[in-house]
Amino acid sequence: MAQTLSEPAYRIQVLDRAFRILDVLAEVDGELGATEVAERLRLHKSTTHRLLVILERQRFIEKNPDNAKYRLGWRLFELGTLAVSRLDLYSLAKPYVARLVEETGETAHLGVIRGGELISLVNAESRRSVRTPSTVGKRAPLYCTSQGKAMLAFMPEESAAELIRNLHFQSFTRNTIMRPSRLKAEMAQIRQQGYAVDDEEFEEGLRCIGAAVHDHAGEVIAGISIAGPTFRVGGDRMPELVEAVMATARQLSAALGFQRSPGPNGKLAR
Numbered sequence: 001m002a003q004t005l006s007e008p009a010y011r012i013q014v015l016d017r018a019f020r021i022l023d024v025l026a027e028v029d030g031e032l033g034a035t036e037v038a039e040r041l042r043l044h045k046s047t048t049h050r051l052l053v054i055l056e057r058q059r060f061i062e063k064n065p066d067n068a069k070y071r072l073g074w075r076l077f078e079l080g081t082l083a084v085s086r087l088d089l090y091s092l093a094k095p096y097v098a099r100l101v102e103e104t105g106e107t108a109h110l111g112v113i114r115g116g117e118l119i120s121l122v123n124a125e126s127r128r129s130v131r132t133p134s135t136v137g138k139r140a141p142l143y144c145t146s147q148g149k150a151m152l153a154f155m156p157e158e159s160a161a162e163l164i165r166n167l168h169f170q171s172f173t174r175n176t177i178m179r180p181s182r183l184k185a186e187m188a189q190i191r192q193q194g195y196a197v198d199d200e201e202f203e204e205g206l207r208c209i210g211a212a213v214h215d216h217a218g219e220v221i222a223g224i225s226i227a228g229p230t231f232r233v234g235g236d237r238m239p240e241l242v243e244a245v246m247a248t249a250r251q252l253s254a255a256l257g258f259q260r261s262p263g264p265n266g267k268l269a270r
Helices: 007-027 034-041 045-057 074-086 088-106 145-155 159-165 179-192 235-255
Strands: 061-063 069-073 107-115 119-123 196-199 206-214 219-229
Touching: 007 034, 007 045, 007 061, 007 069, 034 045, 045 061, 088 107, 088 119, 088 145, 088 219, 107 145, 119 145, 145 159, 145 179, 145 196, 145 206, 145 219, 159 179, 206 235, 219 235
Parallel strands: none
Antiparallel strands: 061 069, 107 119, 107 219, 196 206, 206 219
16 A cells, blocks of 8 residues: 555645745745746656745745746745844843853843943853853943944944944043044954954953844844953953854844855855
């Protein structure tokens, strides 16, 4: 007796194939015909045609009447926009911030820019006896914090320039940046290396490593960082701490829908 798929298994297979069709159409810049889709997925043409008809009926894909080829439909954009609008940055970021503490042993923070200042939104403290206290709800300058500098570096040049024009530079330590020209020079370096460092610029004895977080549209919406005493955050540990912060920023950005694109040199653009 020939083996047949059970109804639940068949439905799962149909869903799997439909999602694969969407993936295939997302991978190409233009459009694909039914035969091309079938060949790429190694499916029978009649099976592919039935799935294409269903996806088109539900507006997940569109059929070009001029050449009978398919492309992604506006329904996907509608659903994606709705999903993004319902994302809660605070709730989404909490586990990433907590995991960063586990990986580095240092206090981790996530902040956003509001009113030209950095506002701490999420905080997870280190378990070590010497650690930085919770900063949730507190405000800090952009020009002497790793999160602030990282966000300034990766946001559109016009937006960053507007924020810098309205900064009131105040000295907190002997390392505090006090001139727009120096801040802009450091921003260029941050863009090149992908992360920012607050080297005792806001508080003596405290060093922070920060990176920018992007949303689905590529906009900088937050910064994530670790903070700890200079005797722990530095030296031989610096490369692994930097990588942990940057990796977490990438992962959180991906969870928000951000997709990096290849840069001119073949590397992924941030």
